[in-house]
Amino acid sequence: MNILTISTIDTRGGGSKIPYNIMDGIRKKGHTVSMFVGYKYSNDPDVHKIPLNRLYYRLSKIFANDLRFAKSGMIFKTKEYQDADIINCHNIHSGFFNWADFKRMTREKKVIWTIHDLWPITSGCTNIYGCRQDKPRRVLGFLWDNRNHLLNEKKKVYETSTFDIVVQSEWIMNQLKKSIINNQKMHLINCSIDTNKFRDFEMNQSREELGLPKDKKIILFIAGHGLSHQLKGSDYVKKMILDYSENKDILFVAIGGKKDEEKIKSNPNVHETGYIEDENLLAKYYSASNFLLYPSLGDNLALAVLEAMSCGLPIVSFNTCGIPEAIKDLGYVAEYENIVDLRKGVDYMLSLSTDQKKILGQRCRDNIVKHHSLQKMVDEHEILYSKVINDENST
Known part of the structure; x- marks a missing residue:
């Protein structure tokens, strides 16, 4: 098979690495692969950068439209596209891809769209936290709100195109089934x-x-922007840090971002590492901790949760999107944005003995190995690619 993958980034970020990991796994199984991205960080010769329009963000703001102005049309002229048996799109927002190009691809090729967030079914917001705070997107900054137009542009493509969808949690599948994209196979x-x-x-x-x-x-916390990452629940973590500031038997370790405000930095119960890209080093931090405090306000299914559990680390989190699907009964899922319930979860984890934590940690590890291993994900994609390519009813 010849598979072309399209996504925002190749090898950096959390969930952003998933498309590359799938592509690389498929390549190791002997298939021909290529990848087009808006932002390339690897030296992989099979990964190609889509040239960015330096005026994209200015134009998209002026015209309140994030579906146009990118230069992704160059893909159609490439040998990689012309020879591809199937296109696997992942995140196709963030300023590098034109919506019209997706429509064209669904007419010329077999297409699978792996949907990681809510962008395909909204006017532009990507998660429940951001969508709650979504504001009007006015043309020229003061004319009409363009959000309905953006949503209708997506709807028109869904109504006139055929493609397959891959989702990575039951939660997001349920969101899609209730949306404008519910006519596609998932x-x-x-x-x-x-x-x-x-x-x-x-x-x-x-x-x-x-x-x-x-x-x-x-107590470990990890987020791209560390203790200033509100989407990941940093405000709740800082509240916990202050609540436990007098307990000298507890240390909070925060991975990601830059150093936070003086009130937190001066607390001897806090150790900030900054951003860590080395996955082997991350695994050591997970293994060194008693549990991961991850009060995300809008993740579909955070990679950090899976990584931590794979390292034998239980999770304390809010009942957010797809996260409870991974945690199951192997941690503490607090009521959404309920700080009192979150504190109960922290207290519960702190009360576990070394042996109890070890037993729970092994169950976490077993769950991830069984349901969330990279090899399992690659194998299932290989089967789906073959099935879609050989399906005479798909475009």
Whole structure:
């Protein structure tokens, strides 16, 4: 098979790495692959950069339209596109892809769209937290609100096109089934990680290597922007840090972003690492901790949750989108935005003995290996690619 993948980024970010991981796994199985991205960070010769329109963001703001002005049309002239048996689109927003090009692809090729967020069924917001705060998008900044037009443009394509959809959680599948895209065929393939890389290292040894204390219970938080990442629940984490500031037996470790305000930085119960890209190092931090505090306000299914559980780390989170599907009964799922219930979850995890944490951690690991391994995700994509390519009823 010859598979062409389209996404925003190749090898950086959390969920942004999933398309590349799938492509690389398919390549290792002997298939021909190529990838087009808006932002390329790897040296992979099979990954090609779509040239960006430097005026894109200015034009999209002036005309209140994020569906136009990109230069993705160049893909149609490439040998990779012309030879492809199937196109696997992932995130096709963020300023590098024209909506009209997706429509054309569905007419010329077999297309699978792996949907990671809510953008395909909204006027532009990508998650429930952002959609709650969505504001009018006015043409020229003061004329009509263009959001209905943007949504109708997407709806027109869905009504006149045929393609397959892959979703990575039951939650997002349910959202799509209630939306303007519900006429397309959908497949559930769980979001997955490399369980060989993210594994359970011995806790005290990991702490020694990382320079972390062995005599404290460590609460881990991870987000791209660290303790200033509101979507990931940083405000709730900072509240917990202050609530436990007098408890010298607890250390909060925050991964990501830059250092936060003085009130947090000066707290001896907080250790901020900054952003960590090295996955092997991340696995050591997961293994060194007692649990992951991840009060996300809008993740479909956060990769950090899967990585942590694969390293034997239980989770405390809000009842948010697809996250409870991964946690199941292997952590604490608090009522959404309920700080009191979240505190109960933190207290519960802190009360676990070393043996209880080890048993729970092993169950977390077993769950991820069984349902969310990278190899399982790659195998299921290979089967789906073959099925769609050989389906005479798809375009």
